[in-house]
Each structure stands twice: as structure tokens, then as C-alpha cells.
Amino acid sequence: MNLQAYFSRHAQTLIGSLGRIVHQPFATLMTMGVVAVALALPLFLNLFLVNVRIATGTWNDAFDLSVYMDKKASAARVTAVVKQLRQRDDVAAVRVISADQALAEFRNNSGFGKALDALSDNPLPDTLVVTPTLVASTPQGTDLLKNAIGAIADVQTVQVDTEWVKRLHAMLDILRRVVMLTAGLLGAGVVLIVGNTIRLDILNRRAEIEVMKLVGASDGFARRPFLYSGVWYGLGGGLMALILVAVAVAVLAKPVDGLASLYGSQFHLQGLRFTTAISVLLLALSLAWLGSWLAATRHIRSIEPT
DSSP: OOOHHHHHHHHHHHHHHHHHTTHHHHHHHHHHHHHHHHHHHHHHHHHHHHHHHHHTTTTGGGGGGEEEETTOOOHHHHHHHHHHHHHHHTEEEEEEEOHEEEEEHHHHHHHHHHHHHHSSSSSOEEEEEEEEEETTOOOHHHHHHHHHHHTTTTEEEEEEOOOOHHHHHHHHHHHHHHHHHHHHHHHHHHHHHHHHHHHHHHHTHHHHHHHHTTOHHHHEEEEHHHHHHHHHHHHHHHHHHHHHHHHHHHHHHHHHHOOOHHTTTOOOOOOOOOHHHHHHHHHHHHHHHHHHHHHHHHHHHHHOOO
């Protein structure tokens, strides 16, 4: 019975705090709007990073290694090297481009067919296109693989152009850190915003709190409705933040699809996942509750009936 009464009192306080902030719609929406903007900015930046990782996740060809064999290497030796490479744990696939195939492709694509007919022999070597595994598909992993392949006998040159990918990864790492710092600063801003709103609410209801303490109410009892008010501010701000990000994704989806189609990509802008949305709401509730708890604890403690 006591437990039922306990939850009943909390439910009444929760609904009552909602009624109070609803009766001040303009101030409530202003507070929730500021919380929403503070949450939406790092959330949108993080979503941007997620989409960039998805878009670049299919660029595994950027890490393919072109292995040029010595022209004096026999076909049997090339086959042995291919077998050796396919046995490596960091190699996903090896494709062989024979010298004749390479010359035929060059003849068809270069437009120098007549000039090539004047050559007495094929100047191109046999080429192996080595695709690393997903784990090894990093600038560091390809560098290690390049050095290992370069040490194999009859391998003349190993070429891989990952400089631009290294720059991309470096920029994404910097941006990821910027997002984390921004999220931390704006999260502190949410705590301060809600805390200041609760502080003003406490000052407006100072006489009511004095009467409550005069009849024996504890600080925890007087603080409870303000904590629930903070929870409502956090919930409303979190929902508004999700709406803002969803609208931004909807506005950008069509232009992004058009840009991806120009590059022959099937990439589509990804929105927020359900688990991410729930995490954002929980974070908003936690930050708002913290701000309201700090403000309510400090200011209610200083109020004493006179």
C-alpha cells in the first residue's frame, strides 16, 4: 500500500509539473527550443560523419595494390606468386592481368593503336591486382602489405595511391574530435539553460516553498516538482532536436541522391536509427535532470520560512 501511495504521489507531481509548464507556453517553447538546437547541432554533425563513413566504406578499390612483375618472370613464377599472396591472411583477392591483356586494354582505351602496332614486343609486364581484406583496408595496413609484397622475388614494383585516403581519414578524425568537443560544450549549455529556467521558477514560487517548509516539508519534497519540470524540458527539447535533424535529412536527401548518381553511386543519405534516437532522448533527459537538480538543490536549500 505504501509503495502504491509512493508512486501515486510521484505521478501526481509529474502531471502537475507538466500542467505548470503548459500554462506558460511561450517560455516553455523557448527553453525547449534552445535545448533542441544545442542537441541537434552535434547530432547532425555526427550523422554527417556516419554517412561519410558509409559512403566511403565501398571505396575499397582505393586500397588495391598494383603489383608489377619482372618481365623476365615466367608464367609459372607468376602463378607461384599469386598462390603465395592468396595464402596471406591480409589478402582478400588477387586478380591477374597478363601482359597481353594489359596491352589490349591500353590499345582500346588510349587511342594509340597504330603506334602500338609498330612495337616489336610487348613492353608491359604481367600485373597482379591485390585487394586487401577489410581489416587490412587502412592506410597503415596497405603500407605493411606493400612492403611485404615488395620483398617477394621477381616483383618489380608495388604501387598504391592512398595519399588522398589518408588525408580523408585525417580530416574525418579531426572532425570527429570537433564533434565530441562541440557535444560536450553544448551538453554543458543544456545543463545551464535548464538550471537557469528552474532557478527562475523557484524564485517565482518562493512564497509557496516557504509555506511548504513551514508545515514540515523536506527539501527533497519541495524539490521534486522542479526535477520533473526539468525532465519535461529535456523530453521536449530532445523530441524537437530529433524533428530538426529529420527535417534536415529530408531536405538534403534529394540533392545528395542527385550528386551520388552523377558519380554512378547508389548511396542514399541515411537518417537517424531508432537506437540513436532513444539515446538522444535519454541524454536530453539526463542533462535536463542534472541541471534542474543542481539548481533546485542549491536554491531550495537556501529558502527558509520567515
